[in-house]
Amino acid sequence: MQLNKENILIVDDDINILELLQRHLQSWNYHTYKAVSVKEAVQILRDTHIDLLITDLKMPEIDGTELINFVSEHYPQLPKLIVTGYPSVQDSLAAIKSGVVDYLTKPFTKIELKAAINKSFVNDDGSAATNRKESQSSSNTQHKPYGEIIGNSDKINSVIQIIERVKDNKATIFIKGESGTGKELVARAIHYQGKFSRAPFIAVNCGGIPENLLESELFGYTKGAFTGADKNRDGFFQAANGGTIFLDEIGNASTAVQSRLLRVLQEKEVVKVGAQKPDKIDVRVIAATNSDLKEMIKKGTFREDLYYRLTVVEVDVAPLRERKEDIPLLIEKFLFKYGVEFKDRFIKITPEATAILQRYDWPGNIRELENIIQRAVIMCDKVVEVAHLPEALKYAIDFPEDGLLSLKEMEKIHIRKVLSAMENNKTKAAQILGIDRKTLRSKLED
Known part of the structure; x- marks a missing residue:
């Protein structure tokens, strides 16, 4: 599925409206950025x-009117669309004067929203707007890797299109997906394919660091902050300054972290454990x-306000199935x-083995x-064949379970199974069954 070229910024302090707008826009294949305040929107x-x-008007601290005025002066070519639950004649007139394309009153329909967006993307002469930033991904993703990302499916191409949009800015990005789908590869592609590629990239597995150490490891600490802190030390955030920090398994972070x-994310500053003075940093958080x-x-184990700060841009990495x-x-x-690595040669694979690998659903994904x-490469010589694949991947017959049997019938079946496994060696079979050889012989005669 090809994404539209337009980037749309939605600003609203009402999380429900924010998510509703995002769902509508994503259903039309637009790429969205979200902000819950004017301060975030400006950033x-x-x-x-x-x-x-697309912005609301009534918001705490700084209202949407200020944002409209800011955009009108700093980004005069940017179309503006207002959605508000508190319509007024005064606001409507001010919006028209500031060049707002349309003014929607909550609740509005999906059809009304679509019409307003279509109106926003039409030039004064009635033609479609052409001054949008062109996506380069469609011609670059055919049959060659993007960074370390391998694939040519629609799902992967959609991920690459999003990477192309975010790689050269420092918007906060949230990557979701099952274990083993390659979320860190996506994070590395965002960093190394963009203009900040020469800056540091720091990957942190929040689930691999003990909870009592994660705070000091991320943010650093001062001398004497706790037992064993014999000197000042920078954390991962300071190490990533100017570049990107990738926080994997963020769900494992404690409430304090x-x-x-x-x-x-709010103040662009870090306070070391044991310190009073914050340090300003310039870091993209993924x-x-x-x-x-x-x-x-x-x-109640994860902060809702943090969730919405982290999900300015969302990337959904599809499972391999x-x-x-x-x-x-x-x-x-x-x-x-x-x-x-193992054979010092190029290893091939038979079509039959490939077909089996494509048939499997891969609960563990790419890993x-x-x-x-x-x-399979270790077990084969030059070609991977069906015999080199695990039995669990191969076709299996799902036999129905046996009906209810008597203890005597169950005993017969078990004795035969043990004898077969021991290649009819009665001494070994008797040892496994926990009986002597004479008793086994008697049972076999029966």
């Missing part, structure tokens, strides 16, 4: 190419998890990698596929 506008602003992370954060919010057309390309990659190819 996104400064860092990102935006093609349409979540509070500090919220401050980093977070990822295979946990259901919305369910964690309901249970939903993009099986990418499996041959991944097989080719892993055959080359482990063939050179499971890589492990199986690695094992």
